[in-house]
Amino acid sequence: MNDYQSTVTAVPESLRKAATYIQSQVRDDGHWCAEVKSNTTVTSEYIAFLYALKLPVPDGPEPWISWLLSEQKYDGSWGPAPEIPGDISETVEAYFALKILGLDPENQVMRKARSWILANGGVARVRIFTRIYLACFGLFPWSAIPELPPELIFVPAAAPCSIYYMASWARATVVPLLLISHHRPVFALPNGRSENNTYLDEIWCDRGANKNVPYSDSLWSMAWQLDATSVACTIVDKALQYVNGMRKSPWRSAARRRCLEWILERQEEDGGWAGIFPPMHGGVLALYLEGHHSTDPKSPYQRGLAGLEGFIWTDERGKRMQACVSPVWDTILSSIGLLDAGLAGDNEYIVRSNAWLLARQDKDRGAQSPGDWRVLNPNLIPGAISFEYFNKWTPDVDDTAALILAFVKKDPSSIDSDSVVRAIQWILGMQNADGGWGAFDRENNKLFFNQIPFSDMESMCDPSTADVTGRVIEAFGMVMEQHSKSSGLIEKSLLTQSIRDAMKQSANRGIDYLLREQEKSGSWYGRWGANYLYGTSNVLCGLANAHFIDNSKAGLINQSIRRGVDWLVNVQNTDGGWGECLETYSRPALAGQGKSTASQTGWALMGVLTLLPVTDLTVRRGVQYLLSTQREDGAWTEREFTGVGFPNHFYLGYVYYPHYFAMMGLGRYASLCGLKVFEDVSK
Template sequence: MDSDQIKEKRDFSRPSEHLVNQSLSLAMDYTWDKMQLDEHWRGEALCNVTITAEQVFLFQCLGKSPIPDAELYKRYILSEQKDDGSWPLVTKCHGDISASCEAYLALKILGMSPSCQEMTKARQFILKAGGVSKVRLLTRISFARFGLFHWDAVPHLPAELILLPPSLKFNLHRLSPWARSTLIPLLVITHHRPIYALPNGRSVANDFLDELWVDPTHKMTSHSSLFTSRELDPTELLFSGLDTALSYIGGLRRFPLRKKALRYCIQWILNNLEQPGECPEISLPIHNNILALLLEGFSQDSPAVKVGMEAIKRFTCQDETGKRLQTCESPVWDTALMIRAICDLGWNTYDDRLEKSIDWLSKLHMPKIRGGLPGFRTQKVLRGLSFQHDKNITPGVDDTVAVLLSMLHQNSSKIKSDTVLRAVMWICEMQNSDGGWGAFNTDNKQWLNKTPLKALRHSSTTDLTGYVLEALGMVLNIASQKDSEDLRLWLAQTKVLGVIATASQRAVRYLAQEQEESGRWYGRWSAGYLHGTSAAISGLAWFADGDNWVKDMITSAVSWIKEVQNLDGGWGEGFESCNDRQMAGKGYSTPSQTSWAIMCLLEELDPDDASIRAGINYLLAQQQDTSLKRQGASWEESNYTCTASPGSLYLRSQLSSHYFPIMALGRYRKAMLCTHAD
């Protein structure tokens, strides 16, 4: 298709000022309507069916018969089935063998007949994909609990891992909080190797899913593929060899330290469950925590188990599609980004509702981190101040940066508060040796991701580094204002400015090293290159004045953004770009990804640029007016754009498709007023 044809499909006309204002007005009506308890926002974090399937498995393990709300769970799982009978990890993506097998088992437990059309199509897809033997590790463990896999077909996870000292390169402190909260209860479960009953009874070699095996007479399938990739990797071979050795000695299950290790695991679980408000903010570990406690002698009526069951209810959602579980909650993130969006559109920053939401965030600061592993001192990097919701265990750089940006945009004078200052210093302490930032621990090594459990580490990422750099740049900018001499003197005395300047310089160098030849950056936490590039530019823009090196980086990135604009004027990218760079910037347009791109372009181009016009027109056209219900208007997107665990778990934040377009439209309106005031 030539350039003339492309132009004909995009709307390059200048967006009407009236339409932009009307769009933002309706969007704000929706924003206030969605406010929770007049103080914060909390959108649903949609994910694939596996989390809901695991809820069905938990009920089955607990002997709940009939399973509560079985028809509602069944309706939801069926609503997510694709035409080819499969279930995907991401909407509009190909089916996934593990998700499909889990959905199939859940439906069969819920009473679906294998001969019905939906189950027949699912079975055909699964067998064509290689059968149930091809599922990933966590699915194998779930199925082994019912005798559908032999426990010897699951990698050994010795509980003694919790006893490894921090001085070793591999210890649980180096794992991401997600991996740690997932792994520790699995250490208990894989020690006990339980076998729970299915509707056809209890058996160590249950034939309940025999129809999903290509050859059901050979179920003792090797799990070596869980360790090794297509390319020979020494680290993967090491873990494979260790697992083989553990097989010969019974997985250390009779090792003298096993009782102590299990006791430490249970104590860690109790630390995360028994204290009010201290349950993990992801649902899958809660399922496994409950089973681990029961296997270690706790009753279903024990306080810890009851707290776990109550916590699961927080993640449960129900509507016309049925009943389902979210994988996580993100009220801190949603509230911080919504505040930022409101400020970007020029709303009165002293609005009482906005002040209440800032106060709500301020109360979530963590002056002291608890919840370390039993017997170990809390790591130095966990001291300081962070912002978290309903827990005091794992501080997150991402949430903390989002809160900082929202506070400073709402009222720049908050830079003088002790809370903000300590948070800034804590973030600087969390910087990795390469100059970037990860979400949680510092300097986690890439080799940790060679183990059977993927995504064990959170090393530096360009998108998070870009957001941190944006916050640091904003602090430096506020301090440089003419009327901020007293602030500069005070910050100089505390040596904060020097620390920020050094951290910023290192971060700029990190982003320079990570930028690809095309000008783009890869982002870890949302769909690939569009998010990574947008976040990197948002940070670098604060350091572009007088620095041609930084300007060149931004100019190169903006050129790439313009090149990948879709024919409808929007931008989109799927998760295929994670493994295939040729798919970078390619995918169905979405409101959130289009907004990221527009905000990139506004940092470098005149707001009247043709690409920006087309992007704004796309957003205006995609907004859905629900004003008849007095809820204003918003944007919807069915595509998943957030990454929880690459390759296995992706999210679609319910509110991200709302606050990102508000940011883009608000910044566009402000840029037009400043640039074309005449």
Template structure:
């Protein structure tokens, strides 16, 4: 996104709107003045230093003599073309795709140039049309959804050699990334082997998807078991190499945690980085346990310490990729339980008390996305199927299956299960419960409302001894 956007920012194209047309609906009262103003002198803070430095650079940029500008444009052009997938995508996400196409257009590429044609075809694949409405998705998540759905089906009792699961497993293995991507900049010694989020994204596999997929592949039986195990070993090697020095895992990179960079004016979303997070690390611990890793393994010990050091004072954990503290707490408890941590230890008891204390009167759990901006709202919000399932999964992992809070949560899911309509037999929620950029950008995964409740109810049934309670 950033590299092609530098071309757009440099050339500053303008599209004149017809009289009476504007884009005022994109702005709120807070956006009246979008200028960055320092609150002190240079060097009194990183923020102030970067603001003054930004002003200085922009002043220099107004000079007509730019001896390196053509060379810079050529390098951006080359980089953009090299990062286009064979199918036309860039990074598998809409912002990168649109900005890359815009940059190429500004650099003189015609609309019928092969790179632009393929790029527009990729954009078209992100469009949805239903009931006379047309909208664009920010991204698609087929590997992520397939792996979690398959794990939920396995939890529900579907046989490990069921044709649907075997078909999904073989498809996923064939989507494995075996090409070096931008992650090699900070991790040059590792061989590729992870999985990405989208259909087409060879340069940016992520650790979260890779862990969820390895959880799934470990549980299924396919005809060519040697092939499965060899590809899983390749993925495991890559995933272990992506652990940061702090002991945690980020989603896409290693040690991408220089918080000072979020003070650059351009980084106003405070999401320029990909630091290690407890939710991703918890899922990876969960996966490692299923592949035979023990607490004594050095990388496991570092991950456990990373997680414990980041528990909030009231007992919960932050969720970077799901809203929010309910999500983080669920994944941490599952990971620590699976790897063999004592669920009667103080850290677990504090987390259990936090989940109990944030259950809604209807028996469910919910958390507004505003909790990223207002910590007092964490764990608070309208009950949703996915967030209720996360809370239940966390409590069940903490050996609380007989807790009355769990019984009430299970009852909530059963009573809100639909018995008619498009989602008959499943659940529906209007809320966005996943996170792109905290505070600024949230996602609704339409599968979350289906497979997480199934997973929670299945594990409850197993934890309760298979009773029909």
């Protein structure tokens, strides 16, 4: 038996073991949801939040301390991901959380952290968000934080500087901050309450220095750099500082009421906001400061607290707060992984998971159905799905495109279902003028927001991205492929000729966008996964389906696919896998370089299989890497974070990523080899 034959022979058993493992992880109602790992920031901020509101720490300090300490790096710091060096803001926040949890500042762990903080500039170097958290305890002066007047809520939605041109995550975070900024709270610490609290003075490099540290470059520096946007934003901020943030404005009371109404209107069924931690704990704090802190369990305040508690994850390492939860995403991708592995669409796990997903798709036909996407897109019919359990206000394109893939892979006739057709129509209405798609909003590309003094994470907007656009093209192509195979669609098909024509026109614009976005290397940037491996895989899977939509660009598309696959071949590691470090977001020259991981190998394998035959050495080595790294229980795991929240700042470790993406890669390989993995396995 040669090397190719032995590889092919090993794949079915690997996929069966993988399927058994993921099936063992399913929840009682048919969905999947694993931990979403992130850095210590959200846990540290949650601890400070509880202390501010005089709320007990769930299960006491010990499990929280245990987890925070387990994340500390050898040099005493905490960083954005396990494989990335320490970050000053995260380390200061973790130090603060541990101190208020009762850890002795002279403990060796704290001393190491303190030494690292002081060696890296001290508290003065922290980012704006960390300044805000510290200011809430008098540890940083509020005057050293940009003004955020609540009157911003009155800016007309269509105006370029309205909150609706901020990304959904920024918008949901900023509105509570408008109220927090108005109140400028100073909560008590163990040493008392003070606007100039000395509780963290030991990690200021100069204890006696003025803490009013500038948060932006000087106007002269900006002018010298010809940065007109930053100059204008800074002048406005300086003017607001001069007039005390407009706190005596005749519109202030009305602005506060409108902000509060906006927050209350968008509170989800579970008590949260936007399905992510920053607006959730910001929303609760804003309610508290506005006097809404009822003890009634049904009150918005108590529901908000309960929503936060729902994000807590506990295991043998201790307790921590998740930045978000991923049930819909995990369920869609687990379902696709099982289907790609060869499981039949009528398998009970597939049937139950798809039913669970179907129940969560937005099918509200009412003109007043919720969704911030409707503010600037009022005539679009709902049909999307959200990433989390509860997030009806901000569904997203990526999950919705993936939902189409899951439904059509399960049952090709679903292309004519109300669910798939409505999802298609919603995605069509979310396309940007440049031909691409963003994640949550349409035309959310006013990039000047990234230059305002408040924004030091450069993530205030949600423009088109290649990875999301690639998945949309893949979904549209699969629908059109199944339509071309179907001769039995009823005359009054829901997937009408006009919808198919719109899909073709939309996809052509999307393909043009992807062709423009291809890097000189042949790769594509990945916004939501690390990094060029993710972007390239998504785009290749999309372009490979493009000929089902329109063959007029076949030459250009084939050339683009060849360049993308060539890049993947060139960056394959010597162990047969693929890996890419998170530093590529700041150092693009490192694209495709990093320790091999199962998730990134799964992405790359799907990418190369769009062009290379199963007998190709690159393909075979990738398959062998996955076979050799699978655990005895059938799972793939990895320590590295390969999910992305905000490039250069916030990364995510999806626990199931290595598993279902490895299944997809091996499953597509098995299909191309003609293997019937589950042919003799009962349902």
